Amino acid sequence: MPGRDYLAIPGPSVMPDAVLSAMHRAAPNIYEGALVDMAATLGPDLRRVARTQGHVAMYIGNGHAAWEAALSNVVASGDTVLVPATGRFGHGWADTAQGLGVQTEILDFGKKDPFDLARVEEALAADTAHRIKAVLAVHVDTSTSVRNDIAGLRAALDRTGHPALLMADCIASLGCDVFEMDAWGVDVMVTGSQKGLMVPPGMCFVFFNDKAASVRAGMAQVSRYWDWTPRANPEQFFQYWNGTAPTQHLYGLRAALDMLMAEGMEAVWKRHDTLARAIWAACDVWAEGGALSLNVADPDNRSRAVTSLRLDQGRATALRRWTEGQISLTLGIGLGMAEPGDPKRDDFFRLGHMGHLNGNMVMGMLGGIEAGLRSLDVPIGDNALGAAAQVIAG
């Protein structure tokens, strides 16, 4: 189809041309020279994105790899972790822990609401023997688009005097939703390259503070590949990759970090906030017709990176097919909202609005969705695009 395709799924996200062209180069020397020098500049800027003075370890791998990498450094078979879950990704991280022989205590808060901090605090207070070694908290659950209060979890840990590590999954949220690793008291944070960081899938990152480093130091053994200790030392470029570095990804990441640094994290967060609110304003008008609804009722509990929606009578799948087939706009499938085989699975879809995104792209996406809704004869309110434009107009 002529014109540009638009992939509006919650990861991989749209890649900037600057990232793509930075990656388009011949294979570099991995032992010394330009690549090794450039790679040393990545850590400080990654820490600026995560708002931490702590350490960062880089890996070749996707978000699932980041989950396992982080866990492998601080928990062992037989240990226990607490996992408050607000969608599929909380359960996914718990599943990774189970694969390592770790016991998981899961608090399931359903698919529409954030963590109930009082219940988490109760579970921590009940653990007087301090069996729980870590709390695994997904900041933004990409299936439900629920955004959780990570600073509130830290407060709950502190009120109960519980020593467990606070571990956050910011794979969807980093570089989109406000996140302050040090100010919020997060001990370990994991993220991936392909969402807010605007780089292809294939790299992941584990950030950790000195408290987490001391837990790592006390481990009887840690898998050689996942051990974060050598990886957090940029002087040992070759050792920390445990082999060949992800050469092209590193150049892409450098270009993406240049863009984030030039814009500034406050401005990046503000842009995502404005664009998310424009999307919700349009959704609220469409919802007046009674067929479409936003999954998370309270905007305070919604991510600025992804929005999960319901469109009844299986029309979510029909809408996705229409926008992709007719106007090259690809919307995200529903994830974790209904079991396989349940016809309700066709009632859910998601919009990714993370990373390399501006007002004209969002207005185009919303216009494309409106065209699809009209084509499917979905009842909708009037002037959804006007409502979105008003938010962008300020």
Ligand SMILES: *Cc1c(COP(=O)(O)O)cnc(C)c1O
């Ligand atoms: C995308 C995502 C993951 C999984 O990342 P993969 O790269 O697909 O393995 C985990 N957690 C969250 C919150 C995500 O958004």
